[in-house]
Every structure is written in C-alpha cells, then in structure tokens.
Amino acid sequence: MTSPPGPGLTSQPGQPADGIAPLQVPPGPRSRSGTMVNVLLIAAAAVVVLLVGFFLFAALGSEAFILCGFLALIPLGICLLGLRWIDRWEPEPRAILLFAFLWGAGVSVAITVALGSMVNEVLMTLLPLTPADVIATVVQAPLVEEAAKGLGVLLLVFVRRSHFDGPLDGIVYAGMVGAGFAFTENILYFSAALFETGGVGLQLGFVFVLRGLFSPFAHVIFTAAVGVALGLAVRKPGSVRILVGFAAGLAVAVLGHMFWNGGMALVYDDFFLFYFLLQVPLFALALAGVAYLRRAEQRLTAERLGEYAAAGWFTPAEVDMLATRSGRRQALRWAGSFGAKPAMRDFIREATNLALTRQQLVNGRDLRSNAAREGRILAGLLRTRAALLQPAGRAGRG
Template sequence: MTSRGPEDFPARDRVPVTPQAGFLQPARVKPPGAGPVPVQPLWSAPPKTGKGTAVTVLLTVGASVALLAVAWFLWWQLGTAAFALCGILALVPLGICLLGLRWVDRWEPEPRSALLFAFLWGAGVSVGIALLAGPYVARLFYALLPGFAPEFIGPVLEAPVVEEIAKGLGVLILVFVRRSHFDGPVDGVVYAGTVAAGFAFTENILYFGSALITSGEFGAQLGFVFVLRGLFSPFAHVLFTSAIGLALGFAVRRGGTARIAGAFFLGLLAAIVGHMFWNGGTALVSGDFFAFYFLLQVPLFGLAVTGVLLLRRAEQRLTRQRLGEYAAAGWFTPQEVLMLSTRAGRHQAMAWAGRFGARRIMKTFIAEATRLALTRQQIAAGRDVAANQATERTLLQDITRTRSMMLARSAGTARGLV
C-alpha cells in the first residue's frame, strides 16, 4: 500500500472558496500539495485505537481508590470537624495553583482525563507513597548520617527525596500512557504542576489539621500556617515537580526510551535539590524566613514565570512554522496561519465567530489546528511516525469538517440578515 498525503484526498473533502467579509478565507480549491513547499505525503498506517484513553481510565480508577484511602486516613487522624475545615482551607491554594496552570495550558489544552489522573495521582497515590515510604527512608538517612538532627533529616533530606519520586512517577506514567498528548516542555510543566497541585492539596490538609490540633482552636497558629503555605507559597510543590515535567517535555520531542529515562532522572535530581533548598534555605539567612522568602523564593518564582512565558512563545512560533507548511500545500491560507499562531488573532477569530453563535466551533477549529502543528513537529522529529501520520490525516479531515460547519453557520446567519 502506497503512502498517502494531502493530494490524495478527493475534492469533496475540501471546502470551496466562500469569501466572508472581514475574516479568514478557507483553503482554495487548487489541489493540495501544489504549493511551492508541499507537505510530504507521510501517511501509511491506520490510526491506533484509544488504548491510551482506556489505560488512563483504569489508572484514574486506581488513583481514585488511593485518594479515598488517604482521605480516610486523614479523617481518622484529624476527626470530622477538623478534616472538613482544613479541606475547605486547602481549596484556596489549590484554586490558585489550578488557575495558574490553566493559564499556562491555554495555548494547547491537555485532555481533561489526563489532567484528572495527574491530580488524583498527586493527591492520592503520591501522598500514600510518601506516608508509607517516608519513615523507612528517614531511618536510612539516620543510619547514614548519625550526626544530623532529625529536624534536618526529615524536611531537608527525606521529604524531598520521597515526595519528588512519588510525584515524578505520575508524570513519567503520563509520558508513556498519553504519549500523543505529551508534546513538549509546556505540556510537561502542566502535567507535573497538576500532580504537584494535587499533592500539595492533601498535604495542606495534614499541615492545617496538625496546627489546629496542636493549638486546640481556630486561632493564630492555624492562621499562620495557612498564610505561610496557602498564600505565600502555594506554588512551591508546582515549582519543584515542574523540573521533572520540563526535562521530560524536552526529551519526548526527540523520542527514545533511553533519552526519556535520562531526562526523568535529571529532572528528578533538579526537583529534589530545589525542594531541599526550599525547605532548608532559611539556614542561609540565619533562620529569617521573610528574608529568605523575598530574597530567594520570590526571584525564583519570577524566573519560573519568565521561563514559562518563553516556552509559550516558542510554542507559538512552532505553530506558525508547521501550519505554514500546510498553508503552502493549500490546507490553510496565510491569514489563517497568522490567526491560529497569535493570541491577538485567536481573540479576533473568537469575537467574529461569536457574532453568529459559533464560538465553540471556532474553539474546536483552533484546537485541531494547534494539535495538527504539534503532530507535524513530532513527525519531523521522527517520533512515533506511523501513529502520528495517522493522527495527521484524521486531524486534517476533522479540520475540513469543522471549517465546513463554521462557514455553514456563518452563511446561514448572513442569509437570515438579508
């Protein structure tokens, strides 16, 4: 069977030119592939069925069971009233983290099923691993470092090692289970950050509950811990574990199990060191937390945000470059490429579609085109070529259908106004 490309699609699969005032034009009726830089016909295999989705569902069920077990443990430890109160308080830093991660994920949103698994893994499985393995790892450190105080070994050595391994395993699972949706460093940051947000949510319940039980009342001690963990440093765990996601994101773009494994251990090392530094860094400023916070933690957070912005801009440039190849083959116009690869263009397109009730259709069109560009990048990098070639073909068919729906809605509205 010969490989097929854009030029092999029959004419009925393409949309004729229907000019719309003030907006992008659909692909012209010239045969795709006739442009100066045609897209290579790489399709050769049928698309894989949703095995990744099925495995994700099974893993999600398992992670949900783990979360229920951890929740039961916390309820048993804290009591009903404290568990409920501290759970409500823990929603505040969780909401801050999820809003930040949603902002990072706006360019090419990840599947909700994968994000749900990431959260459940962090909130349930990772916490369970930390609770079960933590004491044994602490004993190992006590044996290896007999001269160190428990106050140092626990938070500075044992906790970073156990917690980052527990969280990182969830991110590594997503690399292999949802490989088609793990495209680069931005995706890695989103998945790792979601795992970390889940872990921090459950851990905050435990910390808030401990403060409440120790003081015996809803007072200053609980308020101090809430401000410290929930408002001053809600992104702490997200920052640590994002190092793992970032390393894995760069590795998956080049492919190879050995490269991914190496990137995992490199990112894990960075996460552990960062976590150790965060927990023990006050010793560098004579125990002054606020000096440590404003001199070191705040600049570190600023660097992380700057890095995410740079990664997002790189993803936008990649989208423009890869969609430009399809434009040369006749699947998009240059105006569409500009619209799809810039935030201003997307906002303008959504506003235009909103005039005739097609915002959801336009959102689908943007998501499919972005997914197409990232799939093309994977093919160019030689990663899972057969599967990505099949995905490419499916996306082009979906984009053609979505464009037809959007133009039909626009034409129907225009006729109603005449």
C-alpha cells in the same frame, strides 16, 4: 481560493501543492485503547485518593477534616488558575489532567507515607552526625516526595505519549501532580496547626498565610522541573533519553526542595527575609521561563502551520488567525456573533494539535502512529471548517 467569510477562514480548503503531500493514511475510527487507558488510570488513582481521604477523615475527625479541606481549596484554586494560564495555548486533555491531580493528591501521598520512615532510617544510618530533624525535613522529605510525584509524570510519558509534546506540556502535567500533592499536604499542615492550639487561632492563620497565600506554587515548581526535563527528552525518540531526562529533572526537583526546606537557616530563621530575597526571585524566574516556552510554542505553531499553508491546506490569513493570540481572539468574536464559538474553538484546537503532530513527525517520533493521527486531524479540520461555514453563511444571508 475564495475570499474568507470571516477573519482568515476560507470557504474552501486548499488543494495540496508541493511540500506536504496529501496523506494516504485513511482517517478511520479512533482507537478506544486510549480511552480505556484513561479510565483505568483515573479509576485506580481515584481509589487511592479515597483511601487517603478515609485515613485523613479517621485521623483528624470530621470537623477538622472539613475545615482544613476547605482552607486547602484556596491555594489549590490559585494553582489551578496559574496552570490554566500556562495551558491556554494548547489545552491538554481533561482526563489526563484529572489523573495527574489524583496521582498527586493520593498516590504520591501514599508512596510518601509508605516509604518515608524507611528512607529516613536509612539516611540516619548513612549520615550519623546529621541532626534527625535536618535529615527528615531537608533530605528525606525532598527525596521521597519528589520521587513519588515524578513517577506520575514519568508514567504519563509512557502511557499517554502522544499528548506529551514538549516542556510546556510537562509543566502542566507535573504542575497538576504538584498541586494535588500540595492540597493533601496542606490539609495535614493546617490540621497540625489547628490541634496545636486547640482550635482556630493565630497559629492556623499564620500557617495558612505562609503555605496557602505566600507559597502555593512550591510543589508545582519543584515537580515542574521533572516535567520540563521529560518534555525536552520526548522531542526525540528513545526510552533512554526519557530515563536520563527523568533522572536529571528529579535531581533538580530534589535540590530545589532541599533548598526550600533548609533555606531559612541561611537567613537566621527569618521566613519573610528568605521569602523576599530568595523565593520571590525564584518564582519570577519560573514565570519568565514559562513565558518563554509559551512564546516558543506559538512560534512553532506558526512555523508548522506555515508549512501546511505552503502546501495549500491553509491560507496565510488562516495561519495568522490560528497562530497568534490576537487572531484567535478575533476569530472567536466573529464566530460568537452567530453562535459558532464552540466550533471555532475546536478548529483552533485541532489546528494546534496538527502543528504539534507535524513537529513530532519532524523529530522522528512514532512515525506510523503520528502519520495516522495527522490524517485524522486533517479530516477533522475539514469537518469543523464546514460546521463553521454553514452557520456563517446563514448569518450572512440573514
């Protein structure tokens, strides 16, 4: 191979050697079915969001709806920044993330409203000695809300399976659903505080601080349990595994939500004691879990790309560039020096997708479709490499 013109980028793709054989699957045009599915999912979810929005607008009035909606944007922004940090290594398709948010903000809210009262009546019949407020807050709400949110994540597993690679993807998709649900729910909580005192005051400020600043990730964390369980389940083929994973993740999400709603009774209704003794450690544990999964995905990327390097598709220097954060930063700085940073981002994204697709093949998932996808990604990588090297050559001659 020739000497790299940049940080690890070779001027010629290697010739496949022993190991991963050159694929015989023709790249061909991309199927439009995936795009149509995205459009249909987003359109359907958007209609429900609009209906929920009209309902809230009519119930709250324009001033309360706008004010509370604006306040709800702040914790939403915090959640989205956190999810973006989680999703930096292998960004998920924006269309799927949009659908996940719309499901949370609209569909899951509609399901909760439609089924909440009915489930509450059933639970009161089954638990006649339990106070009604405890049933509604500690039992019914976690059951219905987590099921409504989790169904959106489960739907993505079945209709966008190729983009659901593991637990980290599950956290991102489930987190978007949870963030959307929290956004709409916060509008309701903020408006209740607004109407309780007849205007903007300490009550609204107190609720905003508690929900918007102290615990913006609550619903994200609950629903993430479903995402992690489904992400582990999809690593191997089989619908039964997926359903079992969904049930396990949903159970954890419901129990966590129950604990969250009923936990203050354990510390004598002192929210701040509950927050610092229980919620903060739980959040720290969640962060540690995410950090571990991110490192695991980086190691997997390096391992799988290393197999391609052994077969001649990449050099070891390219693997280091593509599978480490420092290598990616260096590569983006180099490409930015001659205006090719977007092409380098594409190269990094395609290489990461290649590694995850190879992992799916190793796990025996959807062998035919993943083999075809692997061929398309390799062809795209060669085109992107050429697109990077042309401006790099011009910059070098200049």
